Amino acid sequence: MRYRKTHLLETVLLLLMGGISALEGVRLIIRKDPQTAHDVLGPGGYIILVGLGLIGVGMSHFLVNGRKEGNKKETVVNKEMRKQLLGIILTLFLYIFFIDILGYLCASILFFCMILWVLGFRSLRFNLILSFSISIPLYIIFVRWLNMALPGGLLFS
Amino acid sequence: MDLFAGVVNALSFSNLLYCFLGCVLGTLVGVLPGLGPASTLSILLPLTVYLDHTGSIIMLAGLYYGTMYGGSTTSILLNIPGEAASVPTCLDGFQMTRQGRAGQALWIAAVGSFIAGTLGVLAMSFIGPGLAKYALKFGPPEYFALLFFSLTMLVSLSGTSLIKGMGTGLVGICLATIGVDPFTGVTRLTFGMIETMRGFDLVPVVVGLFGIGEILSSAEEGVGQIYKGKLGKMMPRGAELKMGLKASFRGTLVGFPLGLLPGMIAALSSFMAYDLEKRVSKHPERFGTGVIEGVAAPEAANNATAQAGFIPMMALGIPTGPSLAIILAALMMYGLQPGPVLFQQNTLFVWTVIGSMYIGNVLLLILNLPLVGLWARISLIPYRFLAPIILGICIIGAYSPRNTMFDVWVALGFGILGYFMRKKDWPIAPLILGFILGPLFEQALRQSLTMGGLTIFLMRPISITLLLLTVFSLTLSIRYLKRIPKGTLEDEKP
Numbered sequence: 001m002r003y004r005k006t007h008l009l010e011t012v013l014l015l016l017m018g019g020i021s022a023l024e025g026v027r028l029i030i031r032k033d034p035q036t037a038h039d040v041l042g043p044g045g046y047i048i049l050v051g052l053g054l055i056g057v058g059m060s061h062f063l064v065n066g067r068k069e070g071n072k073k074e075t076v077v078n079k080e081m082r083k084q085l086l087g088i089i090l091t092l093f094l095y096i097f098f099i100d101i102l103g104y105l106c107a108s109i110l111f112f113c114m115i116l117w118v119l120g121f122r123s124l125r126f127n128l129i130l131s132f133s134i135s136i137p138l139y140i141i142f143v144r145w146l147n148m149a150l151p152g153g154l155l156f157s
Numbered sequence: 158m159d160l161f162a163g164v165v166n167a168l169s170f171s172n173l174l175y176c177f178l179g180c181v182l183g184t185l186v187g188v189l190p191g192l193g194p195a196s197t198l199s200i201l202l203p204l205t206v207y208l209d210h211t212g213s214i215i216m217l218a219g220l221y222y223g224t225m226y227g228g229s230t231t232s233i234l235l236n237i238p239g240e241a242a243s244v245p246t247c248l249d250g251f252q253m254t255r256q257g258r259a260g261q262a263l264w265i266a267a268v269g270s271f272i273a274g275t276l277g278v279l280a281m282s283f284i285g286p287g288l289a290k291y292a293l294k295f296g297p298p299e300y301f302a303l304l305f306f307s308l309t310m311l312v313s314l315s316g317t318s319l320i321k322g323m324g325t326g327l328v329g330i331c332l333a334t335i336g337v338d339p340f341t342g343v344t345r346l347t348f349g350m351i352e353t354m355r356g357f358d359l360v361p362v363v364v365g366l367f368g369i370g371e372i373l374s375s376a377e378e379g380v381g382q383i384y385k386g387k388l389g390k391m392m393p394r395g396a397e398l399k400m401g402l403k404a405s406f407r408g409t410l411v412g413f414p415l416g417l418l419p420g421m422i423a424a425l426s427s428f429m430a431y432d433l434e435k436r437v438s439k440h441p442e443r444f445g446t447g448v449i450e451g452v453a454a455p456e457a458a459n460n461a462t463a464q465a466g467f468i469p470m471m472a473l474g475i476p477t478g479p480s481l482a483i484i485l486a487a488l489m490m491y492g493l494q495p496g497p498v499l500f501q502q503n504t505l506f507v508w509t510v511i512g513s514m515y516i517g518n519v520l521l522l523i524l525n526l527p528l529v530g531l532w533a534r535i536s537l538i539p540y541r542f543l544a545p546i547i548l549g550i551c552i553i554g555a556y557s558p559r560n561t562m563f564d565v566w567v568a569l570g571f572g573i574l575g576y577f578m579r580k581k582d583w584p585i586a587p588l589i590l591g592f593i594l595g596p597l598f599e600q601a602l603r604q605s606l607t608m609g610g611l612t613i614f615l616m617r618p619i620s621i622t623l624l625l626l627t628v629f630s631l632t633l634s635i636r637y638l639k640r641i642p643k644g645t646l647e648d649e650k651p
Binding site for chain 1: 197200318320321323324327328330331334338340341343345346369372373376377378379541544545546548549550552553556557560562565566569572573576581583599602603606607610
């Protein structure tokens with residue numbers, strides 16, 4: 001019986017999560033404060049139950065779903081779309097990274113510019129106009145009207 | 158007579174204006190993901206000092222139940238729940254949008270909310286204080302049994318695979334344990350990081366899984382627009398309208414009693430209403446593909462819960478959630494002591510607030526219905542324009558609850574997880590359900606065991622009734638799953 005790679009990975013992740021939870025539970029039980037003896041289950045007991053549940057589900061997934069999904073073919077994804085997806089993730093990553101440094105407004109203008117580029121808009125002028133058109137109203141609504149404390153960054157703190 | 162006097166007083170120009178302002182703000186707050194009623198109420202609370210006490214409570218109350226109306230809009234149109242209580246609405250609401258039926262989904266959400274809100278206020282007017290006493294009979298064992306019963310919803314939310322549903326549910330429960338244990342103060346699964354000591358907030362998780370995850374999946378699939386073609390009718394008709402209205406009534410019956418219970422969140426009642434609809438439906442396999450009951454019931458339930466929450470708050474001084482706690486704080490700021498005394502000594506005030514709720518529900522219907530056509534057109538906007546705006550709002554939504562960039566990283570992480578879950582057919586709703594229920598479940602379980610060990614669940618009548626109902630419900634659910642042809646289940650998209 002052949003198992004798909006992703007199926008094996010899913011099983012491993014479930015077992016890993018279950019194992020880590022169970023081990024954490026054991027650690028908490030060993031280090032339990034005697035003054036909390038009235039708390040029968042304790043923080044450790046509960047998390048052990050959850051961990052064991054995850055391990056059980058992981059094993060069931062491996063044994064039961066593996067048989068069902070073993071012969072399923074992987075769907076083929078368009079390379080251009082895959083590139084776009086990775087571009088969006090990278091842009092989001094950079095945006096979140098730079099918000100604290102540049103501040104919300106500047107980072108947002110750059111983010112919208114970049115994400116429009118990733119989504120296929122290749123005119124820099126158009127992207128900048130649209131970026132400003134989206135960023136500034138969002139800034140006014142959330143920061144000025146709703147008093148939300150969005151990061152000012154190193155320049156505006 | 159008291160109610161009549163209250164309604165007349167609520168119709169005064171100033172009170173009507175405050176009610177309108179509260180409803181509009183509430184709708185806006187509900188639409189924006191991340192901006193919950195509690196945070197907005199706390200921002201507005203200092204400002205209400207400048208208003209008279211009746212007007213300020215009317216405005217705050219309008220904001221609170223108004224958010225339940227607004228929360229459905231982004232759930233239906235963009236698959237981003239505006240509130241946690243709108244998560245079940247995404248399951249069928251967004252599918253309806255994909256079929257060009259966004260208008261019908263928004264219509265039934267507004268009308269269902271109106272039905273639930275009005276019936277809720279009626280119940281509040283005539284039987285409210287009496288019902289509130291029953292809420293006091295719920296202790297930790299009863300809560301545990303109720304939450305255990307709620308966990309059977311994992312079965313109906315599992316879609317194609319029960320094992321996958323249970324897996325994601327347990328993952329949600331496990332993720333909810335990250336942080337500081339509320340009983341003992343020890344840290345769990347924090348791995349020494351200060352940021353994880355506060356655990357994960359619900360909003361970044363939901364925004365990531367639904368909002369960012371949906372954008373990433375659509376980007377890979379090359380989706381041009383949410384819906385291409387001519388939009389369907391804005392209002393459901395015939396048999397579909399009848400089913401939607403019936404589901405609204407059932408959702409109200411589920412949401413109202415749950416709203417009386419302290420600590421019971423609106424999200425739970427909307428999940429339970431969705432689950433009930435699936436169980437009573439002749440075609441449960443169609444849930445998740447765009448059935449109107451899947452929108453009507455949870456929306457009615459969360460609105461009924463919101464209205465019902467005022468009963469224990471005003472009659473007993475027990476707020477059922479953070480938003481009502483803030484409204485209670487406002488009452489106490491004005492020197493009004495909640496409880497039976499409030500009903501006796503401030504009769505006009507109480508009935509004016511109740512009267513304003515009737516008016517508020519009408520105002521919300523008037524506000525929301527004409528905008529249905531406009532909102533529905535959002536589904537025709539090309540994704541290349543819509544996606545950046547959605548992502549920008551998701552980032553703000555993730556940041557806003559706790560003002561920390563860690564939550565934004567969490568949202569991104571869950572967004573990537575949501576993408577993979579969609580790709581590999583792992584259901585997302587059970588993860589959210591587990592994440593919401595996990596802390597409540599643990600709290601009830603540990604308190605109950607401290608009170609009297611395992612036998613306590615068998616010694617309390619409400620608890621044992623609910624546990625028996627759980628066993629019965631689980632048996633029925635598993636039998637239903639076996640009855641539905643496997644091919645039909647596998648055709649269901651998550």
